Amino acid sequence: MQVATCYSITVILSSGRSVHPYHGVVKVCADLINIIAPLEQVLAQQNHLISAHAKLEIVRGCDGAGVLFLVISAILVFPASLRRKLLGLLFGVSLIYGINLLRIGALYFVVAYQPDYFSLIHTYLAPTFWSLPLVPILHGGLSDQRIRAMKA
Numbered sequence: 001m002q003v004a005t006c007y008s009i010t011v012i013l014s015s016g017r018s019v020h021p022y023h024g025v026v027k028v029c030a031d032l033i034n035i036i037a038p039l040e041q042v043l044a045q046q047n048h049l050i051s052a053h054a055k056l057e058i059v060r061g062c063d064g065a066g067v068l069f070l071v072i073s074a075i076l077v078f079p080a081s082l083r084r085k086l087l088g089l090l091f092g093v094s095l096i097y098g099i100n101l102l103r104i105g106a107l108y109f110v111v112a113y114q115p116d117y118f119s120l121i122h123t124y125l126a127p128t129f130w131s132l133p134l135v136p137i138l139h140g141g142l143s144d145q146r147i148r149a150m151k152a
Contacts, residue, residue, distance in 0.1 A: 032105055053113070054115075068100075103126050
C-alpha cells in the first residue's frame with residue numbers, strides 16, 4: 001500500500017510539467033553512442049536520437065522514469081535505516097539509469113541496422129532486460145532473514 005501511494009504522489013508531481021528527457025537521457029545516450037561508435041555521428045535533438053542511419057524518438061513512458069519512480073518508492077518505504085535507504089537510492093537510481101541508457105542505446109542500433117526487429121525487441125526483450133537485474137536485488141533485499149536482522 002505504501003509503495004502505491006508513494007508512486008502515485010511521485011507521478012503526480014512529475015507529470016505536472018512538460019519535461020523532455022533531453023539532457024538526462026537523450027543527450028547522454030547520443031554522447032555514449034558517439035564514444036562507442038564515432039562514425040554514427042548521432043545528434044540529440046529534443047527527444048530524438050538522429051543520425052544518417054536512424055531517427056529514434058524517446059517518448060514519455062519509454063524514458064525510464066516510471067521504473068525509476070517505482071524503485072525510489074520501494075526503497076523509501078522499505079524498513080531500513082536512513083543510511084541503508086540512502087545507499088539503496090544511490091545504487092538503485094544508478095542501476096536504473098545505467099540500464100536505461102544501455103536499453104536506449106541498443107534500441108538506436110536496432111533501428112539503425114535491423115529495423116524489422118525493433119518492435120520485437122522494444123516490446124518483449126527490452127522489458128525483460130529491465131527486470132532481470134532487479135530480481136536478485138529484490139530477492140536479497142526482501143528476504144525474511146534480512147528483514148528480521150534489520151528489526152533486531
